[in-house]
Structure formats: structure tokens, C-alpha cells
Amino acid sequence: MMNTEAVTPETLDWENLGFSYIKTDYRYVSYWKDGEWDEGELTRDNQVHISEGSTALHYGQSCFEGMKAYRAADGSINLFRPYENAERMKRSCERLLMPAFPVERFVEAVRETVEANEQWVPPYGTGSTLYIRPYMIGVGDNIGVRAAPEYLFAIFVTPVGPYFKGGLTPSNFVVTQYDRAAPYGTGASKVGGNYGGSLLPGTEAKKRNFSDAIYLDPATHTKIEEVGSANFFGITHDDKFITPKSPSILPSITKYSLMYLAEHRLGLTVEEGDVYVDQLDRFKEAGACGTAAVISPIGGIQYGDDFHVFYSETEVGPVTKRLYNELIGIQYGDIAAPENWVVKV
Numbered sequence: 408m409m410n411t412e413a414v415t416p417e418t419l420d421w422e423n424l425g426f427s428y429i430k431t432d433y434r435y436v437s438y439w440k441d442g443e444w445d446e447g448e449l450t451r452d453n454q455v456h457i458s459e460g461s462t463a464l465h466y467g468q469s470c471f472e473g474m475k476a477y478r479a480a481d482g483s484i485n486l487f488r489p490y491e492n493a494e495r496m497k498r499s500c501e502r503l504l505m506p507a508f509p510v511e512r513f514v515e516a517v518r519e520t521v522e523a524n525e526q527w528v529p530p531y532g533t534g535s536t537l538y539i540r541p542y543m544i545g546v547g548d549n550i551g552v553r554a555a556p557e558y559l560f561a562i563f564v565t566p567v568g569p570y571f572k573g574g575l576t577p578s579n580f581v582v583t584q585y586d587r588a589a590p591y592g593t594g595a596s597k598v599g600g601n602y603g604g605s606l607l608p609g610t611e612a613k614k615r616n617f618s619d620a621i622y623l624d625p626a627t628h629t630k631i632e633e634v635g636s637a638n639f640f641g642i643t644h645d646d647k648f649i650t651p652k653s654p655s656i657l658p659s660i661t662k663y664s665l666m667y668l669a670e671h672r673l674g675l676t677v678e679e680g681d682v683y684v685d686q687l688d689r690f691k692e693a694g695a696c697g698t699a700a701v702i703s704p705i706g707g708i709q710y711g712d713d714f715h716v717f718y719s720e721t722e723v724g725p726v727t728k729r730l731y732n733e734l735i736g737i738q739y740g741d742i743a744a745p746e747n748w749v750v751k752v
């Protein structure tokens with residue numbers, strides 16, 4: 408295993424980063440106790456020391472966010488729609504009966520943490536970014552199944568490359584029979600438990616040489632919901648951008664951004680609706696989208712004995728490519744962003 412303590416910004420090979428933890432200099436921490444958040448601070452200590460009774464350890468009272476900082480060509484640093492992450496985390500907190508971290512403070516704390524680790528933000532043009540991980544856990548002495556008496560909100564950052572190997576090279580996915588969420592469960596919240604349950608199907612998929620597992624809707628097992636930890640989209644033969652709609656899908660900020668760009672910049676019709684897994688031939692292209700995945704073109708999908716190929720197993724399709732260029736152009740500051748999408752650090 409890599410000794411992450413030994414890695415420095417001077418020795419990092421920015422162009423060949425994977426998606427793994429590298430210890431950076433500072434992280435932000437704030438504690439909630441007696442009904443309020445303390446003022447929060449940056450610390451160099453990357454260890455968390457908590458009570459053995461913490462609800463996060465036993466009852467899954469834990470939620471998180473995933474966002475990125477992008478180095479622009481002029482050396483400045485961009486955040487992409489950070490208020491959306493703050494709002495989504497607030498909703499995750501409400502679902503788990505945790506005290507939300509105020510939205511303005513969330514964005515300010517993200518900014519502070521990135522600024523303190525400025526030298527870890529990968530240079531423009533390397534294809535790498537600084538991944539930002541805000542999280543909240545229930546802590547404090549407790550034993551019964553109830554909301555924790557105290558909470559920790561923290562943010563750490565780590566430089567990353569592509570989440571799925573190959574970047575814009577298509578990869579293949581396999582439909583799993585496991586569910587990641589229940590119909591009226593926590594699928595729409597970014598809570599730890601959803602991911603614990605995804606480890607087995609994800610690992611089984613990778614063992615079979617697929618990039619990840621595709622989850623169907625938990626009620627009927629007929630419709631595509633999520634692609635690993637990314638949302639699904641497909642482009643129909645008559646140029647419609649279609650993406651699943653379901654209360655058990657995580658509302659992806661990337662997905663909603665792509666819906667806007669598909670409509671307003673590419674002139675496509677956009678629709679959230681059912682994506683039946685046995686009707687994939689309506690799509691000429693398909694992809695997985697998310698902060699970590701960016702846009703990962705889907706080459707093919709294995710469903711039982713059927714293997715359905717979309718545009719190509721080796722080449723990205725033209726519409727997916729245009730969406731990708733538009734999205735990352737905006738994130739890196741090369742293309743004008745819709746109002747309030749890019750926030751400077």
C-alpha cells in the first residue's frame with residue numbers, strides 16, 4: 408500500500424492519479440453539542456477520535472457529500488455548484504435526524520479547506536482535480552437506537568484522477584439483482600448505509616471485469632436506476648436525453664447540470680422517465696454521470712445472458728462527447744457557465 412504520508416505536491420504525478428486517498432495538509436472540523444455548532448477550525452490531524460457508543464458506528468447515522476475543486480487556466484480555483492451540495496447534505500441530515508450544517512457556512516468551510524490545501528489542487532490541463540469530501544457523523548456516548556447527542560461535521564480533500572479507468576473510453580457494466588435502496592428508504596439521501604450495501608454487488612461486478620453494478624428499481628426490478636455511484640443517462644435515436652426518475656435515486660448534481668446543458672446548449676429534448684432494462688435499443692448512446700465519474704460512456708450493459716452494446720465498446724459517442732466537453736469546459740472555466748454555477752475559491 409502507498410504510504411500516503413510520504414506523498415507531497417512536489418512528488419505527485421498529477422497526470423496519473425487514481426481515485427485513492429492521499430493525506431493533504433488541512434481538514435475542517437466543527438462539533439455540534441447542546442443545540443449548536445461550534446465555530447469550526449482547520450486542523451492538521453487526519454484521525455477522528457470518537458466515543459465507542461457513537462451512532463455512526465452502530466446505527467448508520469452518517470452522511471456525506473462529494474464535490475471537486477478545479478484549477479482554471481489562469482491558476483484560480485473553481486468550485487462547481489457548491490450550494491447544491493450544501494442543500495443536498497441538509498436533506499440527508501434531515502432524513503437521518505441530524506442537525507444540518509448551515510448552507511452558507513458549508514460553502515465557506517469548503518472554500519477555506521481548499522484554500523488551505525491550495526498546493527494540492529492539481530495543475531490545469533492534467534485532467535486531475537481536488538476531490539472534496541464533507542461528512543457528518545453522529546458521535547457521543549449512546550447505546551439505544553436514537554439520534555446521537557453530538558455530531559461532527561468535517562471536510563477533507565484529496566487529489567484524484569478519473570474514477571472509472573480510462574476516462575472517456577467506454578466501459579461495460581452489469582445489472583445486479585441486489586438493491587442499493589428501498590422504494591421509500593434512503594436512496595435519495597447520500598447516507599453511509601447505501602454504500603455499505605453496494606460493496607458486495609460492486610465487487611462482484613468488478614470480479615467479472617465490469618466497471619460497476621447497475622441497480623434496477625427496487626419495487627419491480629424492470630427499470631434502470633443507478634450505475635454504481637453515478638446516475639444513468641441515455642441518448643435516443645431521435646436525440647432525446649433521457650434519465651431515470653425515481654424517489655430511490657440520488658439526485659445527481661451532475662445529472663441535473665447535464666439536463667440543462669443538453670437542452671440549452673445542445674438543443675436536445677430532455678426527459679426524466681422510466682428506462683426499462685429490456686428496452687435499451689432505444690438508445691444510441693448511454694453514460695454514467697456524477698462528480699467522481701464526470702461522464703463515463705457506457706460501452707455495453709450485461710443483463711442476464713444479454714449483452715447490449717450502445718454506440719461502441721471502444722469509442723465515445725458524439726453526443727456524449729459534446730456533453731462532456733461542455734461540462735468540463737464549464738468546470739475548468741474555459742466555457743461560460745450558467746449563472747452561479749461556478750464559485751471561485
Ligand SMILES: Cc1ncc(COP(=O)(O)O)c(C=O)c1O
Nearest residue numbers: 636637638657659660661697698
Ligand atoms: C449513488 C450515487 N448516485 C449518483 C451520484 C452522482 O451525484 P453527483 O453528480 O451529485 O456527484 C453519486 C455521487 O455523488 C452517488 O453516490
